[in-house]
Amino acid sequence: HDPSDFDYNADYSNFSTEDCDGDLPYAKIYIPIFYFVIFFTGLFGNVFVIAAMTLKQTTKRLVDIFVINLAVADLVFVFTLPLWSVSAAFDDQWLFGGVLCKLSSYVIAVNRYSSIFFMTGMSVDRYMAVVKLLDSKFIRTRRCILITCTIIWIISLVMGIPSLVYRDLSTQDSEHTYCIEDQDSIIFKGISLASLFLAFVLPVIIILFCYCSISARLYSHFHHANRYDQKRKKTLKIIFTIITAFVCSWLPFNTFKTLYLLFSFQGKMPPCRVGILRQGLTITACFAFLSSCVNPIIYTFLDNHFRKRAHRLLVKALGRYTERRNSFGESWASETSSTFVSRIRANSVKELQNMNKTQQNTIPT
Numbered sequence: 167h168d169p170s171d172f173d174y175n176a177d178y179s180n181f182s183t184e185d186c187d188g189d190l191p192y193a194k195i196y197i198p199i200f201y202f203v204i205f206f207t208g209l210f211g212n213v214f215v216i217a218a219m220t221l222k223q224t225t226k227r228l229v230d231i232f233v234i235n236l237a238v239a240d241l242v243f244v245f246t247l248p249l250w251s252v253s254a255a256f257d258d259q260w261l262f263g264g265v266l267c268k269l270s271s272y273v274i275a276v277n278r279y280s281s282i283f284f285m286t287g288m289s290v291d292r293y294m295a296v297v298k299l300l301d302s303k304f305i306r307t308r309r310c311i312l313i314t315c316t317i318i319w320i321i322s323l324v325m326g327i328p329s330l331v332y333r334d335l336s337t338q339d340s341e342h343t344y345c346i347e348d349q350d351s352i353i354f355k356g357i358s359l360a361s362l363f364l365a366f367v368l369p370v371i372i373i374l375f376c377y378c379s380i381s382a383r384l385y386s387h388f389h390h391a392n393r394y395d396q397k398r399k400k401t402l403k404i405i406f407t408i409i410t411a412f413v414c415s416w417l418p419f420n421t422f423k424t425l426y427l428l429f430s431f432q433g434k435m436p437p438c439r440v441g442i443l444r445q446g447l448t449i450t451a452c453f454a455f456l457s458s459c460v461n462p463i464i465y466t467f468l469d470n471h472f473r474k475r476a477h478r479l480l481v482k483a484l485g486r487y488t489e490r491r492n493s494f495g496e497s498w499a500s501e502t503s504s505t506f507v508s509r510i511r512a513n514s515v516k517e518l519q520n521m522n523k524t525q526q527n528t529i530p531t
Contacts, residue, residue: 194255197452204455208244211462212237217323218475221482229291231288231311234319236284240458243277246270253345260345264335267345272335275326278366281457283318284527285409286369287311292402293376297383307403325365328357359427363431373409377402391403402470408461415457419450468515 187352205482215237217228260267312451329347332354336346348354380402404512426443 190445193448194257195447198251200452201247201254201455203343204459205244205247205251208240208247211380212241212244212481214324214476215462215465215472216241218472218479221475221479227401228306228308228311231308231315232284232288232291233465235315236281236288236461237436239277239280239284239528242462243274243458246274257342258344259342260335261343267335268330268333270344272330274330275324277458278321279361280318280363281412282369283322284315285405285412286372287314287318287378288405289373290410292405293380296380296402324378325361328354328361344376355427355430359424360421362424362427366416370413373413377406390518400468400470402476404464407464407468409461411464412457415460416454419447422446423449 171187216234219234219237249262249266253264291311332348332351333345334348335343335372337343354445385398422443429443466476
């Protein structure tokens with residue numbers, strides 16, 4: 167989910183765009199607002215998913231390990247959105263220094279790779295559970311899935327290194343500074359094109375193979391499906407919806423990105439082509455960002471297991487709040503009552519002292 171990969175704001179200085187303007191009207195108004203909406207939605211949604219999924223349970227689904235890691239990846243991404251939102255509001259100028267320029271681009275690139283790899287892992291896990299059930303008993307273990315998630319994080323950290331190396335500040339005029347990629351490098355262009363295949367095309371092919379095989383298997387057993395098969399179908403529906411939302415969010419942008427890389431290998435592009443690519447990358451980038459906050463919504467509407475956990479988490483949190491409020495009220499009431507009693511006692515003592523003084527004054531000498 168890296169705005170650094172989009173680069174709709176920079177590195178078109180080699181091309182003349184006098185005839186075709188690639189800037190969208192009012193982009194510096196609606197794009198920052200859109201980024202902040204995704205930031206708050208993704209922040210609270212993914213934190214809630216992590217809290218609900220990690221709530222202590224007697225039984226846990228193995229697929230929840232992928233769900234938790236996917237939520238962590240999306241959560242890491244949304245923390246960078248305020249930086250890019252401010253940048254978009256200032257005509258894509260970067261105001262936060264070179265370290266944050268490189269670091270935020272690297273973090274977001276790692277997130278983009280890890281997200282699709284975790285979804286691929288979820289698809290393969292469902293494939294093993296449905297199609298290769300007997301062969302997967304010794305493979306589909308909690309330890310094996312944890313190792314798989316660790317490997318995915320390591321691969322994603324390595325694949326994000328080019329964004330760390332080839333991203334830096336660039337001063338295109340005497341006043342304005344931008345956080346952009348070094349697109350003059352043929353090596354970086356080749357790496358970007360290869361990463362599109364390895365981190366999007368290939369995983370989508372694997373996912374399609376898994377779900378086509380699963381669909382064929384379930385269709386063959388449709389007439390004598392039992393309760394367990396129905397629960398399994400619901401899980402598959404949730405995962406399929408998540409993956410479909412991710413692919414639909416990222417396919418338009420990756421298409422424009424691929425076209426830009428292919429055209430850039432040819433050298434100078436026509437001005438109108440540059441303008442169209444800039445506008446296309448700007449719009450599709452906004453749709454790509456939605457994938458970081460849509461998953462909690464999918465879990466809420468489709469996953470009964472998640473709703474039960476979420477309800478349990480809310481009841482637990484509300485119970486703690488009520489308990490604290492009651493304890494505070496009791497302590498306040500006890501303190502108030504003790505203060506009231508002490509005041510009564512003090513007033514009684516004062517009245518007795520005044521009465522004694524009055525009696526002493528009235529006694530004749």
